Amino acid sequence: xxxxxxxxxxxxxxxxxxxxxxxxxxxxxxxxxxxxxxxxxxxxxxxxxxxxxxxxxxxxxxxxxxxxxxxxxxxxxxxxxxxxxxxxxxxxxxxxxxxxxxxxxxxxxxxxxxxxxxxxxxxxxxxxxxxxxxxxxxxxxxxxxxxxxxxxxxxxxxxxxxxxxxxxxxxxxxxxxxxxxxxxxxxxxxxxxxxxxxxxxxxxxxxxxxxxxxxxxxxxxxxxxxxxxxxxxxxxxxxxxxxxxxxxxxxxxxxxxxxxxxxxxxxxxxxxxxxxxxxxxxxxxxxxxxxxxxxxxxxxxxxxxxxxxxxxxxxxxxxxxxxxxxxxxxxxxxxxxxx
Amino acid sequence: xxxxxxxxxxxxxxxxxxxxxxxxxxxxxxxxxxxxxxxxxxxxxxxxxxxxxxxxxxxxxxxxxxxxxxxxxxxxxxxxxxxxxxxxxxxxxxxxxxxxxxxxxxxxxxxxxxxxxxxxxxxxxxxxxxxxxxxxxxxxxxxxxxxxxxxxxxxxxxxxxxxxxxxxxxxxxxxxxxxxxxxxxxxxxxxxxxxxxxxxxxxxxxxxxxxxxxxxxxxxxxxxxxxxxxxxxxxxxxxxxxxxxxxxxxxxxxxxxxxxxxxxxxxxxxxxxxxxxxxxxxxxxxxxxxxxxxxxxxxxxxxxxxxxxxxxxxxxxxxxxxxxxxxxxxxxxxxx
Numbered sequence: 241x242x243x244x245x246x247x248x249x250x251x252x253x254x255x256x257x258x259x260x261x262x263x264x265x266x267x268x269x270x271x272x273x274x275x276x277x278x279x280x281x282x283x284x285x286x287x288x289x290x291x292x293x294x295x296x297x298x299x300x301x302x303x304x305x306x307x308x309x310x311x312x313x314x315x316x317x318x319x320x321x322x323x324x325x326x327x328x329x330x331x332x333x334x335x336x337x338x339x340x341x342x343x344x345x346x347x348x349x350x351x352x353x354x355x356x357x358x359x360x361x362x363x364x365x366x367x368x369x370x371x372x373x374x375x376x377x378x379x380x381x382x383x384x385x386x387x388x389x390x391x392x393x394x395x396x397x398x399x400x401x402x403x404x405x406x407x408x409x410x411x412x413x414x415x416x417x418x419x420x421x422x423x424x425x426x427x428x429x430x431x432x433x434x435x436x437x438x439x440x441x442x443x444x445x446x447x448x449x450x451x452x453x454x455x456x457x458x459x460x461x462x463x464x465x466x467x468x469x470x471x472x473x474x475x476x477x478x479x480x481x482x483x484x485x486x487x488x489x490x491x492x493x494x495x496x497x498x499x500x501x502x503x504x505x506x507x508x509x510x511x512x513x514x515x516x517x518x519x520x521x522x523x524x525x526x527x528x529x530x531x532x533x534x535x536x537x538x539x540x541x542x543x544x545x546x547x548x549x550x551x552x553x554x555x556x557x558x559x560x561x562x563x564x565x566x567x568x569x570x571x572x573x574x575x576x577x578x579x
Numbered sequence: 580x581x582x583x584x585x586x587x588x589x590x591x592x593x594x595x596x597x598x599x600x601x602x603x604x605x606x607x608x609x610x611x612x613x614x615x616x617x618x619x620x621x622x623x624x625x626x627x628x629x630x631x632x633x634x635x636x637x638x639x640x641x642x643x644x645x646x647x648x649x650x651x652x653x654x655x656x657x658x659x660x661x662x663x664x665x666x667x668x669x670x671x672x673x674x675x676x677x678x679x680x681x682x683x684x685x686x687x688x689x690x691x692x693x694x695x696x697x698x699x700x701x702x703x704x705x706x707x708x709x710x711x712x713x714x715x716x717x718x719x720x721x722x723x724x725x726x727x728x729x730x731x732x733x734x735x736x737x738x739x740x741x742x743x744x745x746x747x748x749x750x751x752x753x754x755x756x757x758x759x760x761x762x763x764x765x766x767x768x769x770x771x772x773x774x775x776x777x778x779x780x781x782x783x784x785x786x787x788x789x790x791x792x793x794x795x796x797x798x799x800x801x802x803x804x805x806x807x808x809x810x811x812x813x814x815x816x817x818x819x820x821x822x823x824x825x826x827x828x829x830x831x832x833x834x835x836x837x838x839x840x841x842x843x844x845x846x847x848x849x850x851x852x853x854x855x856x857x858x859x860x861x862x863x864x865x866x867x868x869x870x871x872x873x874x875x876x877x878x879x880x881x882x883x884x885x886x887x888x889x890x891x892x893x894x895x896x897x898x899x900x901x902x903x904x905x906x907x908x909x910x911x912x913x914x915x
Contacts, residue, residue, distance in 0.1 A: 316701050316743065325708065347694050356671075356684070357672040359683070359685075360684050393904055
C-alpha cells in the first residue's frame with residue numbers, strides 16, 4: 241500500500257459532486273500534459289451530465305476527445321494509449337454501456353500487466369456513471385460494481401461526496417493500474433466542502449462518515465446519504481449508528497472495517513445493486529471469516545431486490561433500498577443476537 | 580528484383596526461422612514440453628515478415644492467437660519464446676502468458692491476443708499515443724511512429740473491427756490494419772462466415788484505402804504494407820491491407836483439418852511462401868544453393884540454442900502467481 245497522507249481539512253468552499261470531478265480532471269489535465277480524456281459527448285457539449293464542461297474549450301480537441309458511440313473501441317483505444325505510456329480517462333456515459341466494452345475491460349485491461357509478466361502498466365481510468373436517478377429504467381440504472389470487483393487486475397472506486405470524488409479521482413488518475421471509477425448520477429448535484437488544494441484520497445482508505453457505538457452501517461455511493469438519514473431516524477430510539485464508507489471496493493479497507501466493528505459489534509451492509517452476489521456478499525463473507533470474534537449479531541444485508549430496475553417510481557422504490565428498509569435493517573440487527 | 584542481397588537474405592532467414600520455430604514447437608508439444616494451445620502460422624510467414632520489414636524500432640504491433648510469426652518477425656528471441664511456451668520463468672511473460680499472449684514491450688510487441696479482434700482497438704490506441712508523443716515533442720511531425728494491428732478474416736466480422744476502423748479513419752491515426760485472410764475462421768471457410776471475398780472492400784465504409792496483397796509473396800506484402808506505413812507516418816491516416824494467404828496446418832496443433840478439401844490444400848502447398856521465395860532467390864536474385872544452406876544452418880543453430888535455453892530455464896514458483904496483478908507489491912490484505 242502507498243503510505244496514507246493525512247487528508248487536508250475541508251475548506252469552506254462548497255462544490256457540487258459534478259464540479260468536484262470536473263476540478264479533478266481539470267487539475268490533472270493541467271498537471272500532466274500527456275493525459276487524455278475520451279468519451280461520448282464529453283468535448284464541446286461537456287458531457288450529458290455536464291461533468292466535463294469547459295475542458296474541451298480550455299485544453300482543446302486533442303486532449304478532450306469526443307468519440308463515436310463505440311464503447312469497445314473507446315476503451316480499447318484508451319487502453320492502447322495507456323500501454324504506450326499515455327494516461328487516459330474514459331467516460332462511460334451510463335455504466336450499463338460497459339457491457340459493450342467488456343472484452344476490453346475484463347480480458348484486456350485487467351489482465352495485460354499480469355499476462356505480460358509485468359512488462360506494461362495500464363494507467364487507465366474508466367469513469368462509470370452508475371445507479372438510478374429515478375425512472376431511468378433497467379438499461380440506464382444498473383449498479384454493476386460487483387462484476388468488476390470479481391475481476392483481478394481492476395481497482396474499483398466508489399465516491400460518495402464531492403470531497404472524496406475529487407481526491408479519489410486524482411488518486412485514480414495517478415494510479416498505474418486500471419481503475420473503474422463509479423460516480424452516482426443522483427449525487428452529481430449534491431454539494432459539499434472541497435479544498436481548492438491538490439489533494440488525493442488513497443485508494444483503500446475507508447472513512448467513518450458518522451460515529452456510533454451500536455451498529456456499523458457500511459454504505460457507498462448514493463447509499464451513504466440514505467444511511468445517514470436512517471442513522472438519524474433511529475437515533476431517537478436510542479440506537480447509535482456508525483456509518484462507514486469503504487470509498488473503494490478494490491482495494492478494500494479491511495482493517496478500517498474491523499476497527500469499526502470493534503466499536504459496534506454489529507454490521508448492516510447497504511448497496512443499491514441486487515443482493516444476490518452483490519459486493520455485500522463478499523463483505524459478509526470477509527467479516528465472517530476475519531471478524532467473527534467481534535460480531536454480536538448475524539450480519540444484515542439491505543440491498544436491491546433481485547430484479548432489474550423498473551421504470552415506474554412505485555416499483556423502483558420497491559426494488560431499491562430506501563431509508564425505511566435501512567431503518568428496518570438496523571432494527572433487525574439490534575433485535576437479533578446477544579446484547 | 581530491386582532489393583539488396585542482404586535484405587532478401589534477411590527476409591528468407593526470417594521466414595525460415597518462423598517455419599522451423601513452429602515445426603519444432605509442434606514436435607516439442609508432442610513431447611510434452613508445452614502445456615497449452617499452439618496455433619501454428621505455417622504457410623503465412625510471408626505476411627509477418629513482409630509487413631514487419633516495413634517497420635522501424637519505435638513502431639508497435641498487436642498480434643493474434645496465431646502470433647508466433649509476427650513476434651519473431653519483429654525481432655523476438657526464439658529462446659525466450661520457447662521458454663514462454665514451456666511456461667518457464669525466463670519466458671517473455673514469465674510463464675503467465677503462453678503462446679496466446681507473448682509480448683515484448685521493449686520490441687513494441689503489445690501482445691498476441693486470445694480474443695479474436697481484441698488487439699485491433701489497442702493498436703488504434705497505440706497509434707493515438709504516437710501522435711500524442713509527436714505533439715509533446717513539438718517537432719511538428721504528425722506521429723512518432725506507426726502501429727500495426729494483425730488480425731484474421733474471422734476478426735473482420737467482429738464489431739470492434741468496425742468500431743476501430745471508423746475511429747481510426749475519423750481521427751486519421753497512424754495505424755495499419757493488416758488482415759491475414761487465410762480463408763478459414765477456425766474450421767469455417769470464408770464463404771460460410773462472410774458474404775464477401777475481398778475483406779479489403781470493407782475499408783470503403785470508413786473512407787480509407789483498402790488494398791489486397793499476395794500474402795504468399797513476401798515482397799508483395801512488403802510493397803503494399805510499406806506504402807500503407809509511409810502514408811500513416813506522413814499523417815495520411817490508416818489503411819486496411821488484406822493479405823490473401825493460407826494456413827497449411829490445422830487451426831491448432833492436433834486439429835487435422837478434415838474440413839478442408841485435399842486439392843485446396845495441395846494447391847496452396849504448391850505456393851508455399853518459404854519454398855517459392857527460395858526458388859526465386861536462386862532463379863532471379865543470384866543466390867547459390869550454398870548461400871541459402873548457410874542461412875538454413877544459421878537458423879537451425881539459433882533454434883537449437885533457443886530450445887536448449889528454454890529447457891534449462893527454471894519453472895516459476897507458486898508464490899509468483901500473485902505477482903504483477905497490480906503494479907505495487909501489496910501485502911495481499913487489500914487486494915488479494
